Amino acid sequence: MQEKRNQIKGSLAALTVNIIFGFSFLFSKVALGYAHPLIVIAVRFTVAFAALNLLWLFGAVKLSFKGKPLKQVLLMSLAQPLLYFVFEVYGIDNTSSAMSGIIISLEPVAVMILATIFLKEKPTKAQVFFSALSLVSIAVISILSDNGVKNKVFGIFLLLGATICAAVFNILSRSTSKDYSPFERTYIMFLVGTVGFNAIAFGALRGEYLPELASASVHVEFWGAIFYLSVVSSILAFMLYNYSTGLITPVRSASFSNLITVVSVLAGILILKEPMMSVPEVICCVLIILGVLGVNR
Numbered sequence: 001m002q003e004k005r006n007q008i009k010g011s012l013a014a015l016t017v018n019i020i021f022g023f024s025f026l027f028s029k030v031a032l033g034y035a036h037p038l039i040v041i042a043v044r045f046t047v048a049f050a051a052l053n054l055l056w057l058f059g060a061v062k063l064s065f066k067g068k069p070l071k072q073v074l075l076m077s078l079a080q081p082l083l084y085f086v087f088e089v090y091g092i093d094n095t096s097s098a099m100s101g102i103i104i105s106l107e108p109v110a111v112m113i114l115a116t117i118f119l120k121e122k123p124t125k126a127q128v129f130f131s132a133l134s135l136v137s138i139a140v141i142s143i144l145s146d147n148g149v150k151n152k153v154f155g156i157f158l159l160l161g162a163t164i165c166a167a168v169f170n171i172l173s174r175s176t177s178k179d180y181s182p183f184e185r186t187y188i189m190f191l192v193g194t195v196g197f198n199a200i201a202f203g204a205l206r207g208e209y210l211p212e213l214a215s216a217s218v219h220v221e222f223w224g225a226i227f228y229l230s231v232v233s234s235i236l237a238f239m240l241y242n243y244s245t246g247l248i249t250p251v252r253s254a255s256f257s258n259l260i261t262v263v264s265v266l267a268g269i270l271i272l273k274e275p276m277m278s279v280p281e282v283i284c285c286v287l288i289i290l291g292v293l294g295v296n297r
Contacts, residue, residue, distance in 0.1 A: 006247045007248055010245075013244035014240075014253045016240055017240045018259045020232055020237045020240075021237060022262070022264045025264040026264070026267045027224075028040070030221055030224070031216075031225035034215070034222040036205060037089050038089075038201040041201070044226060044229045045081065045198075045230070047226055047227075047231070048194075051230065052186065062183075064184070068180060073180055073188050076168070076173055076188075079165040081190075081193040083162075084166055084169065090158050091155050095155035103160060103163055104166075105135055108134070108135070108251070108258065109131065110166070111170050112128070112254075115249065119171060119174065119249075119250065121251065126297075127294075127295045130291045130293075131251075131291065134255070137287040137288045137291065141280075141281050170245060170250045170254055173245040178246075182243040182246070186235065186239045189238060255291070258292050
């Protein structure tokens with residue numbers, strides 16, 4: 001009975017995470033209207049890390065790293081968020097929307113492979129089938145929305161790197177769950193993200209970093225988007241993700257990532273007033289949801 005309750009709680013946490021991630025594209029568009037992508041990422045993680053420290057200082061949560069192995073949790077933090085975000089941002093910039101959507105959607109497949117090799121958690125044939133159903137549906141919906149951008153080999157390799165990083169993070173989050181709480185894993189992730197992304201932004205933008213940040217800071221819309229990206233889509237989402245990986249298998253947890261496409265498309269239509277989906281796109285969205293349900297069933 002307890003195992004069943006854990007499965008339900010883990011699945012609900014993973015579902016919530018990917019609904020949040022789906023809306024993050026909308027808020028990213030708002031923030032990117034005021035600042036360079038590297039500034040948005042750096043500010044996002046800096047604000048999130050500051051909020052985590054406030055929670056700790058006021059006693060809302062506890063941190064204890066004494067005697068705990070650091071190697072795996074640091075590798076997890078390098079994979080996600082640091083390397084993943086760098087690979088994804090520059091990979092998307094060098095590929096079409098279709099190609100980027102297809103490659104990023106390979107994450108559940110990469111997780112299945114790594115979980116089988118390192119955690120000895122083999123997916124069932126039904127899980128493989130329903131994962132493939134979601135994957136093909138994402139590929140089709142991405143191709144339907146292709147904007148004709150020429151794909152560069154460099155961009156494709158970067159996106160493959162992002163997909164591998166996401167899978168590595170999923171596996172390591174589960175394997176470190178026995179030593180670290182969800183908050184502790186999230187704290188280390190955002191410490192690495194804050195230091196890493198600010199260093200990258202300063203190095204890439206140099207003298208433009210502070211002036212552009214100051215220009216964006218006067219807009220309420222910018223900070224509203226940053227609040228969602230840092231507090232909701234970063235702290236809350238990653239804590240829930242780290243919580244879910246301690247309760248359900250990486251294959252089940254990763255399967256929910258396919259819902260991001262559906263949520264982001266619906267958010268664009270309902271909130272940003274983007275064009276309505278065609279009938280084939282609606283069918284693909286339904287198949288994606290059926291694929292996720294099938295994996296978890």
